[in-house]
Amino acid sequence: MTALLTILVLVFIAIAIWQMVKIFDLAQVGTSNSQVATDKDNTLNGYLMIGFLAFIYLITIWSVVELGDLPLMSNSASAHGPEVDNLMMISMVLIFIVQTITQFLLHYFAYKYKGEKGKKALFFADNNTLEFIWTIIPVIVLAGLIIYGLFTWSDIMNVNEDDDPLVVELYAQQFNWKARYGGADNTLGKANVRLIDIDRANILGLDEADPNAQDDVITSELHLPVGRTVLFKMRSQDVLHSAYMPHFRAQMNCVPGMITQFGFTPTVTTADMRQNPDMIDKVANINNIRVEKSKKLIAKGEEALERYDFDYLLLCNKICGKSHYNMQMKIIVETQEEYDAWMKEQKAFKNSLIN
Amino acid sequence: MSAHADTHDHEAHEEHHHKETFVTKYIFSQDHKMIAKQYLVTGTIMGVIGVIMSLMFRMQIAWPEEPNVIFEALLGKWAPGGVMDADIYLALVTIHGTIMVFFVLTAGLSGTFSNLLIPLQIGARDMASGFLNMVSYWLFFISCVIMLGSIFVEAGPAAAGWTIYPPLSALPMAQGGSGMGMTLWLVSMAIFIASSLLGSLNYIVTVINLRTKGMSMTRLPLTIWAFFITAVIGVVSFPVLLSAALLLIMDRSFGTSFFLSDIFIQGEVLHYQGGSPVLFEHLFWFLGHPEVYIVILPAMGLVSEIMATNSRKPIFGYRAMIASILAIAFLSTIVWGHHMFISGMNPFLGSVFTFTTLLIAIPSAVKAFNWITTIWKGNIQMNPAMLFSIGFVSTFITGGLTGIILGDSALDINVHDTYFVIAHFHLVMGISALYGMFAGIYHWYPKMFGRMLNKNLGYIHFWITAICAYGVFFPMHFIGMAGLPRRYYTNSNFPLFDDLANTNVIITIFALIGGAVQLIYLYNFFSSMFFGKKAEKNPWRATTLEWTTEVKHVHGNWIGDIPHVYRWSYDYSKPGHDVDFIPQNVPLKEGEEELQH
Numbered sequence: 001m002t003a004l005l006t007i008l009v010l011v012f013i014a015i016a017i018w019q020m021v022k023i024f025d026l027a028q029v030g031t032s033n034s035q036v037a038t039d040k041d042n043t044l045n046g047y048l049m050i051g052f053l054a055f056i057y058l059i060t061i062w063s064v065v066e067l068g069d070l071p072l073m074s075n076s077a078s079a080h081g082p083e084v085d086n087l088m089m090i091s092m093v094l095i096f097i098v099q100t101i102t103q104f105l106l107h108y109f110a111y112k113y114k115g116e117k118g119k120k121a122l123f124f125a126d127n128n129t130l131e132f133i134w135t136i137i138p139v140i141v142l143a144g145l146i147i148y149g150l151f152t153w154s155d156i157m158n159v160n161e162d163d164d165p166l167v168v169e170l171y172a173q174q175f176n177w178k179a180r181y182g183g184a185d186n187t188l189g190k191a192n193v194r195l196i197d198i199d200r201a202n203i204l205g206l207d208e209a210d211p212n213a214q215d216d217v218i219t220s221e222l223h224l225p226v227g228r229t230v231l232f233k234m235r236s237q238d239v240l241h242s243a244y245m246p247h248f249r250a251q252m253n254c255v256p257g258m259i260t261q262f263g264f265t266p267t268v269t270t271a272d273m274r275q276n277p278d279m280i281d282k283v284a285n286i287n288n289i290r291v292e293k294s295k296k297l298i299a300k301g302e303e304a305l306e307r308y309d310f311d312y313l314l315l316c317n318k319i320c321g322k323s324h325y326n327m328q329m330k331i332i333v334e335t336q337e338e339y340d341a342w343m344k345e346q347k348a349f350k351n352s353l354i355n
Numbered sequence: 356m357s358a359h360a361d362t363h364d365h366e367a368h369e370e371h372h373h374k375e376t377f378v379t380k381y382i383f384s385q386d387h388k389m390i391a392k393q394y395l396v397t398g399t400i401m402g403v404i405g406v407i408m409s410l411m412f413r414m415q416i417a418w419p420e421e422p423n424v425i426f427e428a429l430l431g432k433w434a435p436g437g438v439m440d441a442d443i444y445l446a447l448v449t450i451h452g453t454i455m456v457f458f459v460l461t462a463g464l465s466g467t468f469s470n471l472l473i474p475l476q477i478g479a480r481d482m483a484s485g486f487l488n489m490v491s492y493w494l495f496f497i498s499c500v501i502m503l504g505s506i507f508v509e510a511g512p513a514a515a516g517w518t519i520y521p522p523l524s525a526l527p528m529a530q531g532g533s534g535m536g537m538t539l540w541l542v543s544m545a546i547f548i549a550s551s552l553l554g555s556l557n558y559i560v561t562v563i564n565l566r567t568k569g570m571s572m573t574r575l576p577l578t579i580w581a582f583f584i585t586a587v588i589g590v591v592s593f594p595v596l597l598s599a600a601l602l603l604i605m606d607r608s609f610g611t612s613f614f615l616s617d618i619f620i621q622g623e624v625l626h627y628q629g630g631s632p633v634l635f636e637h638l639f640w641f642l643g644h645p646e647v648y649i650v651i652l653p654a655m656g657l658v659s660e661i662m663a664t665n666s667r668k669p670i671f672g673y674r675a676m677i678a679s680i681l682a683i684a685f686l687s688t689i690v691w692g693h694h695m696f697i698s699g700m701n702p703f704l705g706s707v708f709t710f711t712t713l714l715i716a717i718p719s720a721v722k723a724f725n726w727i728t729t730i731w732k733g734n735i736q737m738n739p740a741m742l743f744s745i746g747f748v749s750t751f752i753t754g755g756l757t758g759i760i761l762g763d764s765a766l767d768i769n770v771h772d773t774y775f776v777i778a779h780f781h782l783v784m785g786i787s788a789l790y791g792m793f794a795g796i797y798h799w800y801p802k803m804f805g806r807m808l809n810k811n812l813g814y815i816h817f818w819i820t821a822i823c824a825y826g827v828f829f830p831m832h833f834i835g836m837a838g839l840p841r842r843y844y845t846n847s848n849f850p851l852f853d854d855l856a857n858t859n860v861i862i863t864i865f866a867l868i869g870g871a872v873q874l875i876y877l878y879n880f881f882s883s884m885f886f887g888k889k890a891e892k893n894p895w896r897a898t899t900l901e902w903t904t905e906v907k908h909v910h911g912n913w914i915g916d917i918p919h920v921y922r923w924s925y926d927y928s929k930p931g932h933d934v935d936f937i938p939q940n941v942p943l944k945e946g947e948e949e950l951q952h
Binding site: 088119122125126196 | 425429526530615616620624628632666667668672709716720748753765766771837843927928
């Protein structure tokens, strides 16, 4: 019944708008019979063009001031992060300049050359010099961006295996993450989803016969020692997922049937990041919002929201089904000692099996 | 070529005497003008549905998991107690994307204006094959019906995103929508592709063979160039999507393993072995990327034509405009990998695709600057079509510029699949193409329906839409840069994003206003069909051939002989003439030079 009523209300609103437009439409009869723009229309819309240019500038300024404070964007936590951020900043500034100038020219010309009866436009069909200029300028600018971008990209994607990186497997399934460490030998044992044996708690399908697999460690939280290069090997057991670690400027899809990889070096521990002034501000702001929200929830008789504390996160960023919006894993970057201590508490694979 | 046109004359005259019934005139019509109108009306209806879906999921994002009577009314069992279900959220996102990209901006835009303008502007009696043209429309209609039908499937419509990446789209146990809903999606798209191919072949053949005497390729209006190249891109790339869809159907129904391997889901290992989802991504984006140019090139053509007419100036750099269309078309087929930088493909490929992708900025920049120069020192007639054209250039620049970031593999890592991407492509191909479509409708409405659209309603429509479009998509870049992933049903599980909630509310409010304003347009569109002011033969004082035909539609377009063409289509404000436009069928004066660039 409510459904029917709601549809009726929506239909009535639509009809009301329709009728109002109709009244407006009918009210104009006699004022101007021509549906082709007159000088009056040209003038009015010419001024509106300037108004719209102002609107574009205002929404840009508002967005930069209100939303442009992006601690995530300026405080990267990986070794390659600053390089990415730098390239991003250069691209952004460039875009901003081009945007400001071209939007100005477009809307200003539209205003300046608004039509008048009896005026004649300039017959100006071609100019090779002008066209050459605005072909060659983008060529030069883009050449610079492409070269910078490609160097950055190959830096990021080529993980130097000589650095003895910590090898960690990220394992994705609907809808959670697991991490697998190579243990003392830092070598991951062979695995395939066909070997999964839920009854024996072999949830990632490790090859029980593989000696390398015996000391592997499977966890639900991702701990990383600061300053050591990590090489992630990604696997998925069911559908595509994407391991997105925005704070580290890192992302790679997890593809069933193949192993993908991404490497980076975390440079800031979770504890240090929590002390970062930008982050303190952001967290305080978020907690204010959460307190406000909690008041409303409590009034409705629901539970209040928990206090938020900063943590690095791994998010799923490839549509993977119903609970895609809640597929996450906490990442903790800590000192080597803290990491070693944590690792000691974890169970090795051979000890975690149920016989 | 022109000889063809002359022999065609005779046949068309014969055809003219055929008696028409209601069915042959309005339903199974083979007349390109009627087919264009059929495409337009069908596209409009699909557009309304697509927009309503987007408003629903925008409301969910702004006010997550809150009961909403509209959801309860429209979604029924998918919104128990008025709270939207997470599965249907993904379905809405998926179907919205599919409808808008394919059914509105490909069929609705290209289908309408290619059909309407190709014969009229090149001086042909009709399309090369009227019958194939009719079949093309009806296949499109069937695919629309199947797509809309899939919404009512018990387990829900397709919900794997409009890119339908397997295995999510291949396994019914991975997601409710991947059962019958996905089957219908694939069938609908296969029929759609057949329709699109028939249409494209027809456009190509018509442009090559049926141009009137004097209409050389370099005298063609830019609209025709755009439709022609668009059709070529379609013929090259749509079959690849068809093959991807067929292989996916085989994986789903016949147990093959093209895209699937090593899958453990819901407690069991599936038999698939040796396939790769990455292969599907390659096949999908081999169409998927050219597809955005299939959407935007016709809009560019329409805008070029409308800007020249309303600025009373020739389009600036006619040859450069054609060259940039060709360059974009060529590059569009070798950049698909920029959707896959982090798909797991070889990073070296990423480098190659970064290079080719950023190259597209060059012809795009040439086009943008040429449009700006076209209006410079013009005598701009601010008709609604002109406003939408200027709006097109504005959003094309704003949206296009951020492509420099997304096309750069190193930067894409961190903004891939976030709201930054949504903001980018909605501005550069969604809103821009819609503006191009609106501009075309306001401009050629008199040609289609013999009546004028109300200009004041057009002004209101444009200005509010323009403000809302920026209001929705500009702030979206920033929430994307804050790391918010797309296709999240709610962000409440991530306190990290709590400070973006207000921005999402603002965006949704702009979207709701922008959506409501389209009612003004719909009113204008449908009521002007019957009550609009009767159109003159050439209301915008344009030079192209379609304005030499009678207002009332006749079979064969011209009652007498087909006009011959003596000049290019941009003789606006030419020195040495009293009027500020000289139609293409007016012979050169004695001693007059054909200025053509």
